Amino acid sequence: MSTVKDVTFDLLRRLGLTTIVGNPGSTEEPFLKDFPKDFDYVMALQEASVVSLADGLSQGLRKPVIVNLHTGAGTGNAMCAILTAYLNKTPLIITAGQQTRDMLLIEPMLTNIDATSLPRPWVKWAYEPARAQDIPAAFMRAYATAVQQPAGPVYLSLPLDDWDQPMDATDVLRTVSTRVGPDPARVTEFGARINAAMAPVLVYGADMARGGADVWADGIALAERLGVPVWASPFCERPPFPETHPQFAGPLPPAIAPLSALLKGHDLIVVIGAPVFRYYPYVPGSYLPEGAELLQVTDDPDAASKAAIGDSLVSDAGLFLKALLPQVNARVAFAGGPLRKPPQTPTGELPLTPAAVYATLNALLPDDFVLTQESPSNIPQLQDQIRVRKPDVSYAFASGALGWTTPAAVGLALAERQSGRNRPVLCVMGDGSFQYSIQGVYTGVQQKAHLIYVVLQNEEYGILKEFAELENTPNVPGLDLPGLDIVSLGKAYGANTSKAETTEELAGAFKGALDHHGTSVIVVPITRALRGLLG
Structure with missing residues (x-):
């Protein structure tokens, strides 16, 4: 007779979901034991990075990804990233281990108490199966829910002693439509x-x-x-x-x-x-x-x-x-000339302006690349200098919650490799944003992802200073970030890391990173001049 795990993994194979992104915990080990050779396990160092990495991978592959979290503790760590995946409309199937059923009543350590309420409202559906044998059908329902519009994450809480329970080799595979037509x-x-x-x-x-x-x-x-x-x-x-x-x-x-x-x-x-x-x-x-x-x-x-x-x-x-x-009737053809002005010509001042950084990168980017960013105070300069002309090139996050992009860029790079497109991924980060999920660099290095982090270092939360100006709230503490040795941090995680203070140094470092075909970090000191929150 088959086990719950046998039937579940067979379903995942048939759905084409053979990549699991996770950070293993004690309540997940029965699910992961004797891990099948035809599945890939991508490990990240913290659960928020797990979900964000899977988010990038799912968007890059245009299909769901299995996420494995550690009971309520790991779900708590991941909540910000789950919120972002929900607003990104990313179809993740998030699983979390649960304590053994024999002890659930007395709520031992690491019990996910009220497990289906914990991730709400940021999942489309949350469920803990009433019986072990319901797990495969629960995965099928989770898949069907995740991919239907609006797509989004779903959540399964799975007791650790369920996986070896016997069950018949039941076929629960079915299909659903994924688009909603108009009236x-x-x-x-x-x-x-x-x-x-x-x-x-x-x-x-x-x-x-x-x-x-x-x-x-x-x-x-x-x-x-x-x-x-x-x-x-x-x-x-x-x-x-x-x-x-x-x-x-x-x-x-x-x-x-x-x-x-x-x-x-x-x-x-x-x-x-x-x-x-x-x-x-x-x-x-x-x-x-x-x-x-x-x-x-x-x-x-x-x-x-x-x-x-x-x-x-x-x-x-x-x-x-x-x-x-x-x-729709055709109207007079547009004849007003380009509505946007050409990119501004950056100045040669030091420290570099964000515009100078982006202009330098834009001149060296190949025809096909992937761009993602989390440097809020200078996004307008990025959008001015690097203008996307194709679909499926640029990715950001819909929540405004920092910490998504560093690991999501790893997922996007893995999607490039799995799909065979093999475009390099450029990830532009602010020095403050980079700290939220910096451990994502480790996974990029270990996975040999062709990924280039360009970290703009102005030693401040520039976007918050711009907001403070708009709201007339002077002397807000905690907006300066002195003492971050980002070069050492990048090297500590094993990335090909350098510092570039001029456009010439940046161009050399970026060319080297494009040739490296691994994970690189380039740190660029920039001006602390503020632009204004609304331009």
């Missing part, structure tokens, strides 16, 4: 309102990028048929439109009044694949310019429900575009 009547209504508008404008969100190259192409087709500007939604975690396209206007600011001001002159704002809207600092004003209306298309019913303004349609962005395009 045809609502598409017709939206098409008519677009055709009737005098000056519509498009706002695209990260769902356009998650949809892949076909959705990008249809998004371009709609923009060119209408001949209108395209903005990226605020805090958009993945570029939804070619940033080199002449109709691309740039990212919208994450504040009510400034966002509304940029859309002035448009009578219809069409938002596809994004919330309405992600705001951060409170700058009061009208949500929309006077006389403007808004249409929203999202695959997330919750995002449609909580939108502050506008009329919503729940649908996969790509399926909506396929249905809408035949109903």
Whole structure:
């Protein structure tokens, strides 16, 4: 007779889920014992890094990844990363060990008490099987829940003594659809309102990028048929439109009044694949310019429900575009020239400006690469100098919670290797952000991932100083970061590490890192001058 573990691992094979990312604990060892040779185990040094690494791997491979955490303690460590995976719409199947059933009533040490409540509200579903033999079917339900729109993480709490329990070799494999189609009547209504508008404008969100190259192409087709500007939604975690396209206007600011001001002159704002809207600092004003209306298309019913303004349609962005395009009239072709100015020419001052760092990197990047970043105070300079022109190139995080990118970049690099694309991954980090999950460097080194961390060191939390200026809150303690020897930290984890203070030194170090085909860390001192939170 088979065991629960036999049936479960057979199901995972048939689902194509043979990579497990984890940090092993005592309650997980029965699941991991005699680990199958046809599975890969990727180990990270802390549970937040485990989840973030799996998030990057899942996004890079466009399929779910199994995550293995250590009961309630490991889940607690991982909660921030689980929150981010939920907002990233990443389909992770998160498992956590649980104490043996024989002792659950008396709650011994490391019991995951009220296990299904712990990860909520940041998982789509959480479950602890009532019987050991329910585990394979629970994995199947977890998979089905994770991949359906809006995709996201799910959570299984699994008692350690369940795995060797006998069970029949039951076949629980089934399939589910992964996209939600639009209401045809609502598409017709939206098409008519677009055709009737005098000056519509498009706002695209990260769902356009998650949809892949076909959705990008249809998004371009709609923009060119209408001949209108395209903005990226605020805090958009993945570029939804070619940033080199002449109709691309740039990212919208994450504040009510400034966002509304940029859309002035448009009578219809069409938002596809994004919330309405992600705001951060409170700058009061009208949500929309006077006389403007808004249409929203999202695959997330919750995002449609909580939108502050506008009329919503729940649908996969790509399926909506396929249905809408035949109903939209072509307008006069766009003839205004590029809406964005060319990249600013950086100054030669020392310490280097972020613009100088990014311009230097951009000149040396190969045609195909992966970009990810967590340097909040200088993202506008990054977006100005390195303009993404293809889908599935740039990745960030939707939560605003630091610590995701260092390990997620490892996952993205592993996805490049598993997929055979083998693009180098450039990960731009602030010196403060880098400390949140710096142990992710270790996994990159051990996995021989072709990954280059460029750490911009200004010895401060620049984004918080910008926020303090906006909010008029002077003399906030804890915003300076002196004494971080990041070169030594990179070397301690085994990375190919160097410091570059000039553009010439940076160019040499970056060329060497591209040739290294392992994990590198380049530390670049930069100016402490602040830009301003809203530009």
